[in-house]
Amino acid sequence: MDIYLIRHTKTDTIKGLCYGQSDVRLAETFVKEFFELQTKLPKFKDNCQFFSSPLSRCMKLAEKLSDKVTNDDRLTELDFGDWENRLFDDIDSDELKQWTNSFVDVSPPNGESFNDLCQRVGSFWQEVVEARHSETEQVFIVTHAGVIRALLAYLLKLPLANAFQFRVDLGSVHKLQYIHNYTYINYLNL
Numbered sequence: 001m002d003i004y005l006i007r008h009t010k011t012d013t014i015k016g017l018c019y020g021q022s023d024v025r026l027a028e029t030f031v032k033e034f035f036e037l038q039t040k041l042p043k044f045k046d047n048c049q050f051f052s053s054p055l056s057r058c059m060k061l062a063e064k065l066s067d068k069v070t071n072d073d074r075l076t077e078l079d080f081g082d083w084e085n086r087l088f089d090d091i092d093s094d095e096l097k098q099w100t101n102s103f104v105d106v107s108p109p110n111g112e113s114f115n116d117l118c119q120r121v122g123s124f125w126q127e128v129v130e131a132r133h134s135e136t137e138q139v140f141i142v143t144h145a146g147v148i149r150a151l152l153a154y155l156l157k158l159p160l161a162n163a164f165q166f167r168v169d170l171g172s173v174h175k176l177q178y179i180h181n182y183t184y185i186n187y188l189n190l
Contacts, residue, residue, distance in 0.1 A: 001129075003139045004041065005148045005174040008057040009033035016087050020080040020111075020146070023055050033171050034064055040173040040190050041065075041140075048138035051075060051128070053147070062142040069142075074124040077144035081111025104160045114160055118150040125151060129178050148174060155183050 010027040013019055027033075044066070052062035053075040062069040083091055099106050107113040128139060145168040153163035155176070167189050168174075175186040 001136055001139060001178045002042075003128075003141065003176040003178060005151065005176070006037070006041075006061070006140060006142045007145055007148060007168055007170060007172045008053075008061055008142065009037065009171040011057055014087075016089055018080050018083045018086050018088055018091070020077040020084060020144075021055070022084045024057060026057050026060055030060070034061065037061075037171045037173065038065075042138070044140075045137045047136055048140065049136050050140045050142070051124075052142040053077070053144060055144075058142045058144070062140075065140065065142070072124060074120040075141065075143045075147055078114065078117050078146045079112040080108045082109040083111065114146075114150065114163070117146060118154055118160055118163075121147055121150045122154045125154065129183075152185075152188075155185075 008026070009030055010033060011019070012025045012027045048066075050062055050066040050069040052058045052069050052071050054071040054073060055076055058075070059069065059071060062071075088096065095109070099108055104114045107116065148168045149163040149166050150160075152158075152166050152174075153160050169189055173190045174188045175190070177184040177186055
């Protein structure tokens, strides 16, 4: 089974805004970015399946790719809690430093830690490969950078603190293959 992890395209937000689970719009360049992203994807097989984060920046892209999209809350970005829709520069520097030094286990106030994100992404992954590996040739997952990093760290059994070493550009595609209960990484960040 071929699995394509797709990050949403550019958002219409200001630089430095913390918007993990906030539902922000896509940039006006969406149509152009969509056609660029489409060239990175293979022809869709008849039995392919599409999954998406329920946030509109992912759903809009997923629904432009397919008319049969299943949204799943486990594919949403990290919950930044009280920091949502705030500029990082406006967040208390001591709180921000405590979180950045220990983001794996420490969550923003009323948010979730990276470990929490990894657990829900791992749950989604197990469900996908167990339920679909024998019947589906392609799975497309439209989601966020944090989710893609968490999934890659989960699959490679990396220390979670190393997950941010994966570059995950806006509108990027990452291809995995699941064969005989084993996951191969074909390419990242195309």
